[in-house]
Amino acid sequence: MSSTTPSYFNCPSVGKFPDPVSCTIFHVCVNAIFGLVDVPYDCPSGTQYDSVNAECTIDPVQCPGEPTLVCKKAGIYKNPYHCGRYYRCTWRYISNRYEIKQFRCPDFTEYSEQSAKCIKSETCQQNNTDFKCVQAGKFPVQENCKEYFECSNGLNGLIEQRKSCDLYQLFDRHLGRCRNECLVKCPIDDDETEIEEGKVFIKELLEI
Template identity: 25%
Template sequence: MKTSFVAVLIIIMALNTVRPINCDLIASMSSYRLYQTTRQCEDGPPNGFVCIGCEALAVCIKRNDRWETIPVEVCDKNNGFVCNVIEGACSNKTGPCNPINNGTFSCTSVGIFPDPYDCQLYHICLVNNNNIVSSPVECRDGSAFNPITGDCSLNINSDVCLDYGFTCTKPGDMGPWKFNPNIFYVCKADDDGSERVIYPELYKCDPNEVFVEDKCVSKDVTTTEATTEMTSDWTSETTSEQTSTITPPPSIVCTRPGVYPDPQSCLHYYYCNSQLQSERFKCPEGTFFDRLYLACLIGSC
């Protein structure tokens, strides 16, 4: 009798086995290094959602002082749907799980650019063998990239993680980057034969300029309402440390475009644009500027 009961119990368990969600992050990797950029509950996820790989959308629940992820939607990857935190759903829109050009960021000039789809990722565009190449840098521990300061000084509940910085409805659309109008975008189309995707390509105005309508203008010009509004938005996210600083940091003399170490601080570096004007940037917390690689590397000076 006991043997029969065990046999029946095994059969019932087999019939009620739930097929697990495939959470193999390695299969979801791209140039964006998704296995590292997947949001974690401990970071305080934007919109309350996290992605389990690229295959499922989940919510975060804290129980017994431990965070748990509860899947709420499994994405139909066969039809091009993947997890998208900003959308708060499985989506076929371009994003970290569905990158354009296989996740390769297109550098239009030397400098630092936000990633259009991942608020925890930014790109340092450097000259290498007469070509401008992108070096991706990821913000860690729930921090997000600040397009104003050029470092990871925001958190993932900031506006940069809750909304896109661009609006692309058709090729040729353009505008200032929502979170820093010194950066602007031009919308382009890509057709791989099966799908037509419209995406933004990022550019930069000169350091003292903002993008208005279809041109870069001095940010000191406030003769139009649009310029005044954007300049206000641009300065509103600067930190109290920046606004309270009276003496500006030292600058360097640019002899050619590129990225250069700060002679007085291993935590800072300079970017010289095509007009040979310099901007000073700070490496993300927990990193330092390496003079050999000309990039912010994990570690200390």
Template identity: 25%
Template sequence: MSHMSHQIPMMSRETNLCVERQQAGLICETCELLATCVKMSHGYLTVPVETCDTEKGFYCNVNLGACSNVTGPCHPFGYEGNFVCTSQGVFPDPYDCQKYHMCYVAGTTLVSANIECGGDKAYNVETGECTLSITDEVCNLMQYECPRVGHSAAWPNNKNLFYICKATTNDETRVLYPTLYRCGANEVFDGVDCVAEENAGSAKPVTVKPTRPSGSINNSVTVLPTTSSDLECTKAGLLADPEDCRSYYYCSGIRGTKKRTTCPQGTYFNTGVASCTIGSC
């Protein structure tokens, strides 16, 4: 039997609460139930409109406005837990604009912690924070293309990341999908190779945003690295910010430059698992 090839389309995050999304229109209340949000004077009303037959491989797909067997966040192939880490660091989800993955070493295994921005927020791969919304381009345009196996390209808005297209078979259908990789510190992907970024040897400034742990008062000023030696990585991985429990530094390699990121609201950087964890510190 011959196999068809198709790409996995970029999917908007299929949130399940109208009150969180704050927008009228279709929504996946669950992966089995398509609903629509209606704005009323006292808030939002959620009205179920279609139940999906998951036993036959049909799941809620908010972009198509129907139950579908197309791969997306609700489909097992694109669902959380299937993200493959290729190195330590933070990666966007290829199919879900509201989700990102923190890859770290647990024992001798490279594992992924899946983080959701929540509400109507979307992940910004340029800043490493949930500063975009589900109405932005990242949620409405496919962020990759896989015309053939082996095809590679830089990830939009962050050329330190790139993807290579691979193939698998799902229900007798050949599926092309992207696997994400990261270049070394101060390198960008040119379509074929990771090459040195312009002025790679100079220390880059760390972007700082005021943060305050949930449920606590902190009037102190956060002290951040200011010298080139403080900014230089001594090991690869995710490193806690000693001055702010909600922030961490990412180092892609030894002698690279530390990149500071703050966990989403309602989470903190858990040093035990080297990832953002729901709760306060």
């Protein structure tokens, strides 16, 4: 991460803090001889700072000036301010607060709390950009719950691979790994997931 030099931030205490203006900058405040010193950082390209979880992420985040998302109880809810997003509320006993994590629906769909999945929409056209590795890890594809992107460190940077979960498994978007399909709540239209499952099944039969 490259350091930046904004002059408008004042450290409230030692710790890590979001920038009050930009989604892509965060501040690390440290003790020095003459008081607190602000060390600003830029998130890696393609990521934004998640102030709730104190990390840079490729997932959607709540930027400065945006309305605050509310958690009244644990669960998954539609983002009322962005049609193509939904968020999960998880109670964390250690920090004594709800953890909020946002996710994107595929293009031209929106999250339905009634059906608990992303459904086709004629009005929600968010036009998500193509996936690009910006950090190591496993990430969901937009179109289904069977496949995922795996980003790993290579000699010349990040290596991107599109992979499929094993038969009878789906990719858990919340945990970031493949699990037994009966344990995964897929937010994508069931028909599309069944099509992908069938493709993998046929492919494995041909390889026998």
